[in-house]
Structures are given as structure tokens and as C-alpha cells.
Amino acid sequence: MSSPSGFRELHEAIGFAAANGPWFERVEGSRVIRAFRPGPQHANAHGIVHGGMLAAFLDSAMGAAVSHTLQRRCVTARLTIDYLVPGRVGDWLQAEGEVLGHDEQVAQVRGRLYGPRHDVLAGLGAFALLSRQRQPKIRS
């Protein structure tokens, strides 16, 4: 499976993320870009990428943005997703998040998932920030 240069495969993924990977990541300064190339196992019966898969992937990218920007671990509290156009199997899809604001407990994040031609998903989420003392391994 080919991937554009600069992307690192997330080998540490286990469970759901590993079963639905491989997922890739590239850090560009303050941005974290995640990417994957959907295969037939990510599609629904109509040959387009399953909405649940796209939601899961965008969620992970938005969580990665929180970790990278705020250096805090987080869990998703709320996620709103608009499905703009179908995701196509075989396309290289990228997703990234932007932290719009935060306090000690919650971060607001805007996310987008896009293919080579246009945006596929628009997201808006509230991510609960875990205590700085706790170090559970939550995010993949």
C-alpha cells in the first residue's frame, strides 16, 4: 500500500484502530494530519466508505489535535458530523482537527476530513480533558 511521503504508520494502534487500519500520521508544525486509504473492508454495500468508519477516523484526528496542541489526553464527549460527499474506496483520505478554544476541562475542536478532490466530512466536537495526574492510555 503506497502512502505519500512524510506520513508515518501508526504501528502502536491496537483494537478497533488496528482492525481498521493502517492509519498514518504526519506532523507539520502545529498541525497533525492523519490519513488512510480505504479498502473494500471499509465500504458499505454501495461501494462508498462507511459513515461510521469516516466518523471514527475524523474523531481520532480531532483527538490527536487536542493531544498535540494542548499536550493533554482527552476523550470525546460530543461529536457532530456533517456528511458532505461520499468517501471513495482507494482515495487517500486525510483528516485534521483545530482546537478552537478550551478551559481546564473541555476543548472545542473543529475537524475536517477530505479527499483529493473535496471535503468529505465536517466535524465539531467537545473533548473532555483528562486530569494531568492521570495517564491512562485512551487515545489511539
Place this chain on the structure above:
Amino acid sequence: MSDDHPPDDPPAGFQRIDFDRGRPVTFNSHVGTLYCKRGTKGTRDEFVMGFRVHQHMCNPAGGLHGGMMMTVADLVGTMGGGTLVGLRKFLPTVSMTFDFVAPAQRGDWVEGRAEVVRQTRSLLFTDIALTVGDSRILRASQIAKIPSGEGQTFGKARLDRSAEVADPKMSVKGTAA
């Protein structure tokens, strides 16, 4: 997925949903196995989707992955919501909001139910809940598009009735696969 996990052991009344019927595996089978129970019309159990939480559905902390919750909630809205209003078409999702109310653990049996809020000519508004026992783990709301005309049918999904083959009355029908 591979069979390296304990059996699903679904509660009575649940049947495996055979999404692909021998064709190459699609996402709903890949993340599953997913089950469905049909109950009396007009009751909250008219359409129930269920699954057992296994390792391949979990996050690194060992809890049910949010992506799996969203996948099933999406499906409960389009497939379940569509069933409740008598639509056999494939309903593409337009928008969804998910509130991750509580975690679920490996071994939990998760159920999903839809409630239709409103149906217009072109849109279906539904509320979706995922539960473990009596407690809610996910609250979601969905807007799905109702395609004009006949549209596409909901894939090839059928309930797998092979478990009933032991019953001689059912063996004549066999399985849809």
C-alpha cells in the same frame, strides 16, 4: 474478523445480520458481528440491534471504541429508523451528533434502538440510544436522506436464520445465503 474471541452468545431473539451474503466482506461485517431482534410493532423493541464487545472493537484502554459506537448508531438510525417507518431503501446519512455518555467494556452486550422524530418527503430525523443493560452509553441524533424514487434497497443484508435450521419446520426455508 477472526474467531479468536469468545462466542457472542446473543440473548434470545437476536439473529446475526448477514450483510454480505457470500460477497466480499464490507464494513458492517468487518467490525461485527452485528445482530438484530424484531419485536411487536409500536413497542420499543420493534427493532433492536445488538453486539458483544470484543477486543477488535476496543480502544487502547480496553473499552468500547467510540468509532464502533458511532458505526452502530449510524446503522441503527438508517436501517432501524427506516424499518420503523416502512422504508426498505438505503438512506444516506446527512448529519449525526453523538454524545458519549458512558463507556462500555469487553464482554458487555450492547443494544441500539431508534426513535423516529419526524419523517418528511426527503428527510428522516431519528434519535438513537445505545445501552448496556439499563444504562445508556451513547445518545445520538441523526438526519438521513430519503432518496426520491425507488432508490437502492438496503444492500444485501438479511437476517441469518441458520440457527433455526434445527427446527424441522424451518429447515425447508434454509438460509438466504
